[in-house]
Structure formats: C-alpha cells, structure tokens
Amino acid sequence: MNPSAKSPAQTRVLTGITTSGTPHLGNYAGAIRPAIQSSTEPGVDAFFFLADFHALIKCADPARVAQSRMEIAATWIAAGLDTDRVTFYRQSDVPEIPELCWMLTCVTAKGLMNRAHAYKASVDANALKGVDPDDGVTMGLFSYPVLMAADILMFNAHRVPVGRDQIQHLEMARDIAQRFNHQYGRGTDLFVLPEVQIDEDVATLPGLDGRKMSKSYNNTIPLFEGGARALKAAVAQIVTDSRLPGEPKDAESSHLYTLYRAFASTQQAAQFRAALEGGLGWGDAKQALCEQIEAQIGPMRAQYADLMDHPDRVEAILQAGAEKARRVAVPFMDRLREAVGLRQPAMATKGKNAAGTGKGSKARLVSFRDEDGRFRQRLFAADGAELLLSEPFADPKLLNRLSRQLAQADLSGVQADAQGLISLEADGQCWARCPVAALEQVRQALAQI
Ligand code: TRP
Secondary structure: OOHHHHOOOOEEEEEEEEOOOOOEHHHHHHHHHHHHHHHOOOOEEEEEEEEHHHHHHHOOOHHHHHHHHHHHHHHHHHOOOOOOOOEEEEHHHOOHHHHHHHHHHOOOOHHHHHOOHHHHHHHHHHHHHOOOOOOOOOHHHHHHHHHHHHHHHOOOOOEEEOOHHHHHHHHHHHHHHHHHHHHHOOOOOOOOOOEEEOOOOOOOOEOOOOOEOOHHHOOOOEOOOOHHHHHHHHHHOOOOOOOOOOOOOOOOOOHHHHHHHOOOOHHHHHHHHHHHHOOOOHHHHHHHHHHHHHHHHHHHHHHHHHHHHOHHHHHHHHHHHHHHHHHHHHHHHHHHHHHHOOOOHHHHOOOOOOOOOOOOOOOEEEEEEOOOOOEEEEEEOOOOOEEEEOOOEOOHHHHHHHHHHHHHOOOOOOOEOOOOEEEEEEOOEEEEEEEHHHHHHHHHHHHHO
C-alpha cells in the first residue's frame, strides 16, 4: 500500500530533468513514467520541472538547450501528465530559485562541494591527463548541488524521486537545509529536510550494448523522435548472443527480455520468457519487443508531434505552471528574505504597498499560517510598519470575524495589564495583545481595514 495514502497531509513529491538531451526510452521508463504514476496517487502534491538552469552547466549550445526543453516538455505531456493536477514548470521561470540558490551558497561549506562526485570525477580526469586539477571546471559545475538544493527547498519537497547517481546531491540538500535552519530558523524550521526516493522496482533499462541506457554511452533507444521506424532501427541493433532460431535462449541474461519486461504485464513477460526458452529466434523476439513498446508509446506519438509543431501550446502550459509554482515561491521567498535580514518584517509581506511606498497606501491586515498550521494575522500601518501579530487560531473564519469586529469596535476605555499590554477582544476572545503605546496607531490602522 502506498504510504502517503495513509497520511492525511499532502506529500510533496518533486523532481526535475535537465534539459540537455532528447528523452530516450530509459528516461521514460526510469523517470517520467513512474513520476506520472506517483502524481496520480492520493495525497501526492507533485512538482515536476524542466531543469534548464542545470542544462547550462552541461551544454553551451543554445539551440540544443531550447530544443531539448521543447522535447522534454512535450514528452511529459504526451506521456499523460495531468498538468492541471500537478505543478509543471520551467526552473528559469521561477526567479526565486536562483535567489534562493545564492542564499544557500552563502551557508554552504566549500569543503562539502569539494566532495561532490561530479566535481571529483572532473578533477580525477584532469589528474590522469596531467593538467591543472580544475581545468575546464566552471563554478556552475562546482556549485551544481547548491542549485539542486534550491530547486528542492524552494518548495519544501518531502520526497525526491531520482536515480542512484543523485543520492549524494540529496544528502547535500539536507545538509544545506539543516545549516540554514540552524542559522536563520530562530527555533522554527524554515526548510523541510527532503528524503531521497529510489524506486527499486522501477526499471533501469539496458541500452543497445547492455550497459545502462544513457546518452553518454551512445546506446539509447529513442522514445518519440524518429517515430516507429527509428524505434525499430534501434531495436534491430540490440546486441544478442549467437544462438540460432530453435535453440533455447537464456531469457534472464538477455537485454531484450529486460526491455520487454519494462513494457509488459507479468503474464506477458512470462510468455515471452517461455517463448525465448523454447527457441524463439532473436529476429522474431525483436519484432515482438517492438510491438510491445509500440503498444504503449505509439498512442502518445501523435500528441507529441502535435506539441512539437505548436510550441506556443507548450509555452502556455509552462507559463500556467510557473504561475502556480510562484504562488508558493514568492511568499516563501518573502519569509526567507526576512529571515536572513534582507527585509524588515513589514516589508517582507506580499502586496505592492507593503513597504508603504506606493501612492495611497493603506493599513493592511495580512493573514497567514504559522509553523504549527494555525492561522494568524499581522497588522501593518499605512507606512508599512508592523503593528501587531495576532494570537494563533485553529479556525481562520473565527480569526477573520474577530478582526472585523475589532475594526468596528470602540477601543477607547480598554485597560492595559501589568505589563502594559492591552488585550484586544471581541466576543470575549483575545484577538491580539497590543502595547499601550501602540494603541493609537492600531486604532487608526484598524479603521482603514
Ligand atoms: N540533477 C538531476 C539529474 O541530473 C536533475 C535535477 C536538477 C533534479 N534539480 C533537481 C532532480 C531537483 C531532482 C530534484 O538527474
């Protein structure tokens, strides 16, 4: 049973794909298909994105980055992603991500980044070549894990499904989050510590030569590009042993069988296996494999082609996704700016006149949810200064009612307690406590609400 279905709260699942290549069958079966599947589970709030800032680290060809973005976006959609249900966006459409990346960079130990596998691999390769250890290493490559941490922490993701090669990056994201929480959290955690999710039953597909299917090994089977013909041509190149038709084959050790299984039901896989063991020729086996893959991805091809022909449609979907993502990122970034000291608390809240600089500024009452999930309000004067923080309430309607009543109430004659605090009450309930000295300002502000 799916564990998130049991918990009443939503689990935020987030993952991204770097837009530097054309999706192949391995990306589909190993990442896109299971991600789409998990986004349909109850209790899952999925955030999927195109990691195009990450693409710049690996790829200096603008046309390739642009083309790949289209291909990957179209693939997600054609593969059945419900873009209304999930939040599907392009990293570079959310400027709060690079902003957060900088904040995180400032708490990340350089020593932590020195240990990153991708960076170390470059250094080792340089040592072998006898060149400078940092030859060809950009700051983008070096700080790659910080940007990835920003992707994840910006949305406080609980679970991050990735391949094994990304486990270290997730550990680093947790490390960075902890450090930030410790430094700026003032007792509350600003960031959720994300959990890596490695799906054991998700297929890692072998490529044409039997090694893991990967662009870097040049052994991939295309997903949509080139149509059914390209699929067939690639499958024809899958390496097999030299057993002839009629000779029994060892299904377990055959890449063909591994690929087949990733696109078949248990029963179909068992039949295919029995056929191979019974002497099915490799040519016929390849034909059967093509048909099996085609049965799943063939119906998606038309939509993929249609989207590739209409980039404006893809763009509209991505813009709607960015808007959704920013509904989370913008207010959270306000909080983070406040936490690190880049804003006064009053200026850190949303709204054009928050700083009190706009013409015709009025006092404002801002509702929000605190760390414990309870509702509070902050009252700001017309000049943007924060005047009051309300008591926490479980019921937001009650909170609203009290503040509305207080806005109408006559506050003269209220008495301060021994600490000089006035309890602002309506219906016998305390909405907020206000220092005597601030009462006049609070009255004026409430009158403008
Ligand atoms: N680094 C990931 C990869 O190469 C892509 C990625 C970027 C990512 N940001 C992420 C994955 C955030 C998960 C979460 O596969």
